[in-house]
Amino acid sequence: MNLNIKANKNNTFDAIVVGSGMSGGFAAKELTERGLKVLMIERGHEIKHIEGYDTAMKQPWEIEHRGKTTNISAEERWANSRFWGLGSEEVVNHLTNDKENPYIEKRPFDWIRAYHTGGKSMHWGRQSYRWGKHDFEANAKEGVGVDWPIRYEDLEPWYTHVEKFVGVSGQKEGLAVLPDGHFLPPMPMFAPESYFRKVMADRLNRPVTIGRIANLTQPQDIHTSLGRASCQYRNKCQRGCPYGGYYSSLSGSIPAAMRTNRLSILHDSIVAEVIYDEQKKRASGVRIINQNTMKTEEFFAKIIFLNAGSINTAALMLNSKSNRFQNGFGNDSDQVGRNLMDHQLGSGAMASIDGFEDDYVFGQRPNALYIPRFRNWGNDKQTSYLRGFGYQGGASREGWDRGANQDGFGEDFKNNMTKPGPWSIRIGGFGEILPNPNNRIYLDSEKKDKWGIPMIVTDAAFVENDWAMRKDIVASAVEMLETAGFKNVTPYDRPTHMGLGIHDMGTARMGRDPKTSVLNAFNQVHDCKNVFVTDGAAMASSSCVNPSITYMALTARAADFAVKAMKKKEL
Amino acid sequence: MKRRELIKNVALMMGGALSAPTLMAMDNWENALKPQVVGAAFSLTETQRKIVAEIAELIIPKTDTPGAKDVGVPGFIEMMLNDCYKAPEQQSFVEGLTSMERVKFLELNTDERRGVLKLLEQETKKVSGKITPFWRLMKELTLLGYFTSEAGIQSSFEYVQVPGKLENIKINPGQKSYAY
Numbered sequence: 001m002n003l004n005i006k007a008n009k010n011n012t013f014d015a016i017v018v019g020s021g022m023s024g025g026f027a028a029k030e031l032t033e034r035g036l037k038v039l040m041i042e043r044g045h046e047i048k049h050i051e052g053y054d055t056a057m058k059q060p061w062e063i064e065h066r067g068k069t070t071n072i073s074a075e076e077r078w079a080n081s082r083f084w085g086l087g088s089e090e091v092v093n094h095l096t097n098d099k100e101n102p103y104i105e106k107r108p109f110d111w112i113r114a115y116h117t118g119g120k121s122m123h124w125g126r127q128s129y130r131w132g133k134h135d136f137e138a139n140a141k142e143g144v145g146v147d148w149p150i151r152y153e154d155l156e157p158w159y160t161h162v163e164k165f166v167g168v169s170g171q172k173e174g175l176a177v178l179p180d181g182h183f184l185p186p187m188p189m190f191a192p193e194s195y196f197r198k199v200m201a202d203r204l205n206r207p208v209t210i211g212r213i214a215n216l217t218q219p220q221d222i223h224t225s226l227g228r229a230s231c232q233y234r235n236k237c238q239r240g241c242p243y244g245g246y247y248s249s250l251s252g253s254i255p256a257a258m259r260t261n262r263l264s265i266l267h268d269s270i271v272a273e274v275i276y277d278e279q280k281k282r283a284s285g286v287r288i289i290n291q292n293t294m295k296t297e298e299f300f301a302k303i304i305f306l307n308a309g310s311i312n313t314a315a316l317m318l319n320s321k322s323n324r325f326q327n328g329f330g331n332d333s334d335q336v337g338r339n340l341m342d343h344q345l346g347s348g349a350m351a352s353i354d355g356f357e358d359d360y361v362f363g364q365r366p367n368a369l370y371i372p373r374f375r376n377w378g379n380d381k382q383t384s385y386l387r388g389f390g391y392q393g394g395a396s397r398e399g400w401d402r403g404a405n406q407d408g409f410g411e412d413f414k415n416n417m418t419k420p421g422p423w424s425i426r427i428g429g430f431g432e433i434l435p436n437p438n439n440r441i442y443l444d445s446e447k448k449d450k451w452g453i454p455m456i457v458t459d460a461a462f463v464e465n466d467w468a469m470r471k472d473i474v475a476s477a478v479e480m481l482e483t484a485g486f487k488n489v490t491p492y493d494r495p496t497h498m499g500l501g502i503h504d505m506g507t508a509r510m511g512r513d514p515k516t517s518v519l520n521a522f523n524q525v526h527d528c529k530n531v532f533v534t535d536g537a538a539m540a541s542s543s544c545v546n547p548s549i550t551y552m553a554l555t556a557r558a559a560d561f562a563v564k565a566m567k568k569k570e571l
Numbered sequence: 572m573k574r575r576e577l578i579k580n581v582a583l584m585m586g587g588a589l590s591a592p593t594l595m596a597m598d599n600w601e602n603a604l605k606p607q608v609v610g611a612a613f614s615l616t617e618t619q620r621k622i623v624a625e626i627a628e629l630i631i632p633k634t635d636t637p638g639a640k641d642v643g644v645p646g647f648i649e650m651m652l653n654d655c656y657k658a659p660e661q662q663s664f665v666e667g668l669t670s671m672e673r674v675k676f677l678e679l680n681t682d683e684r685r686g687v688l689k690l691l692e693q694e695t696k697k698v699s700g701k702i703t704p705f706w707r708l709m710k711e712l713t714l715l716g717y718f719t720s721e722a723g724i725q726s727s728f729e730y731v732q733v734p735g736k737l738e739n740i741k742i743n744p745g746q747k748s749y750a751y
Contacts, residue, residue, distance in 0.1 A: 059732065060750075061721040068655045188739055233737040234751060363737035364751050399748060400718040400727075404711045407692055409630040410685070417718065418727040420748045 013039040013264070015562075016286055016301040018271045018316070021119025023535040023551040024307030025249025025257075026162070030559035031305070032262040036566075039264050039299055040257075041288060043308070044115030046267040047094065047122070049250040053240030055090050063089050075099065079111050083346075083500050086112065090239050094122060102455070104444055109458035110499035111311065117267065118250040119309065120502065121548075123238055126214040126246050126366070127392065128168045129545035130159050130179045134377075139541050142386055145339065145435035146511040148540045149521035152179070158553035165256075166247040166549065167223050169367075170212030178209075178372040178545070184217045186210045187367050191359035192395040192423050196369075199484045206374050206480070211367040211392065214247040214549075226255045233363035246366070266299075268292050272453050274304065274329050274531065276322040282530045283329075289451045303530045303562050303571060307555070310536035311340070311441050314507035315456050317518075317533075318443050330525035335518050336508050337442050339435035340460045341542040343501035344389075346494040347470050348428035349477035351486035353395060356423050360397060368394045371427065371480075373544055375472065385468035386434065389544050391477065393427030425486060429473030432544040434465055435506055439498070460498045503547050505536030523558040530571055534558045613653055613661040619668045622676050623648055627713045629681075629688060636726035639717050647716035648709070659702045667691075667705020724750050 014036035069087035081087035096113035133152040140147035163182040171186040197208040215231040228244030244251035257263040269288040277284040285300035314337040320329035375388035398421030439460035511517020514526035534555035565571040627639035695706040717723040728750035
């Protein structure tokens with residue numbers, strides 16, 4: 001996948017994209033398709049689509065510890081495995097070794113990283129929801145953080161553009177709270193879920209829809225031309241999909257960029273610094289350190305897209321100091337690294353379902369139900385917290401593992417475990433977290449990593465608004481499952497840290513005023529217009545829906561703007 | 572004397588099959604469950620290995636399909652405890668085995684062994700705390716080892732590696748679960 005970098009004698013490109021994940025991949029695609037020669041720089045090792053998915057086709061018995069995290073792995077991947085159990089052999093080679101890439105937790109933060117081609121786009125939950133109009137307006141209305149410099153209408157065509165390319169399956173519902181998108185056919189709901197949907201609509205007026213997910217239910221030419229095929233319903237997406245059934249940079253944006261013959265990718269290269277040209281008053285390029293050889297090198301371009309992931313993007317900006325930017329690149333506002341947000345999760349309720357014994361499912365659905373936000377929406381007004389949450393979850397028939405929780409052993413027990421068990425259901429909340437300047441990352445003034453780059457310190461935690469919302473997430477989940485008449489309704493509330501949502505964002509926010517924000521309405525750094533930040537760092541608020549397609553839509557919009565501005569010699 | 576009654580019930584349930592020495596040994600259950608000091612490294616004696624194998628086989632016996640021993644569950648359990656569990660669980664497991672040794676588990680006949688396990692299952696429900704008790708570890712790991720083994724999957728379920736489609740279906744009488 002690497003092109004010969006040496007062929008480019010001056011190490012000079014039209015554009016540099018830092019990072020190959022969800023937004024970096026999309027930046028590379030959009031820029032190369034508009035004629036730019038692009039260098040994408042990935043800090044981690046190379047993973048090739050399909051052949052790099054080393055565990056994808058393994059049978060259950062070929063996974064030695066059968067999905068459990070070993071003690072060795074738990075020690076090496078302490079952040080990945082602390083709550084998520086992301087140290088299992090199925091995925092362990094694709095998530096970052098935390099011991100080799102440590103960070104400092106002033107307050108605990110579960111920083112989940114994937115330093116390789118495609119980044120976390122290889123591992124994402126694929127849930128793809130547009131923001132609503134209210135999401136862009138809430139900060140201004142409530143006096144929280146800063147006002148978004150854009151509105152839903154600015155992003156709407158770019159959502160469509162992204163959805164078409166990515167391939168999102170979903171059901172149109174005509175809801176203002178969760179705008180419809182350009183969808184492939186929806187995945188089916190299971191029998192008890194359809195019942196649940198009906199009861200919630202009839203008795204609580206709360207819509208329940210099937211998850212909108214970036215798995216191909218009916219591939220179009222735009223997908224098959226890249227070698228992507230329909231989802232095979234194995235539900236082993238986290239290992240990487242050899243069918244290209246779900247969207248990632250590896251299956252989608254990088255192949256699309258490569259076929260323009262204008263993309264070069266540099267692996268194992270940590271961008272340590274954005275180089276600022278004091279005379280020209282613009283960024284001229286980046287300085288990289290090869291993570292294996294420790295060799296440093298500089299690359300140059302007319303425009304630079306920072307897509308390293310919100311925390312690393314902020315850290316890179318803070319580490320890029322010059323006469324002009326003594327407080328860190330683009331950091332006149334002192335907002336770089338601040339307003340770190342995520343989504344809270346880990347609470348909700350579960351229940352057992354009587355009946356539906358004749359209903360079963362063939363195939364494994366890599367998807368869930370979605371219950372859009374209903375709090376502080378319409379006539380609902382909560383006094384104890386702002387914003388709201390959505391639920392994700394679903395029903396399934398229990399498998400053999402139910403045996404551990406029930407009495408018995410021996411022949412009948414064994415035979416019973418080979419049959420589908422009763423249905424059960426679980427719904428868990430994803431709650432919006434507000435921007436808060438005290439939730440932040442910064443660089444340690446003394447400690448450095450093995451590449452000599454200052455270590456990142458996380459200093460963030462939930463606040464009162466989050467705890468009040470969390471109580472309601474649990475109570476409302478119980479209410480809904482009880483209203484549906486399900487049995488043994490059991491609340492759950494697993495203590496978590498920020499970060500666990502793996503939706504870290506907000507550390508270089510967009511805004512209208514350079515004094516209080518880092519980026520303008522087209523994701524340009526206010527005081528250095530040839531640098532764009534289009535990963536999660538750009539977010540001025542977090543909504544409660546999964547963020548990836550919003551990052552991609554912002555990226556595509558910024559790339560389009562950048563190329564047009566370059567053509568008009570404005571950049 | 573709730574415990575004594577429970578043991579009597581177990582004895583009744585098995586048609587009074589428990590021998591007097593076994594009953595006495597089981598009467599000392601409480602003592603048997605007290606923490607024992609174990610070394611830092613987790614290892615099992617040959618006798619303990621045999622007990623693990625016999626209990627696993629009682630949980631998932633050989634029928635017209637393979638049993639726990641056939642598919643290597645005993646070795647799997649030990650490997651998992653070594654590789655994926657920390658000292659408190661390892662200790663809890665060894666303590667459980669020690670108490671099995673005290674009731675001379677290997678000298679009991681099959682019905683008596685089943686009686687001991689039924690009692691153990693009931694006793695385990697009373698245990699609270701963070702450390703997973705012996706019976707729970709034994710049962711979870713036996714199920715995991717068996718139902719994810721090649722022979723266990725192939726003989727227990729309809730194994731479909733690549734479903735290729737997703738459909739709501741009606742269940743057939745006696746239908747086995749799908750495994751993927």
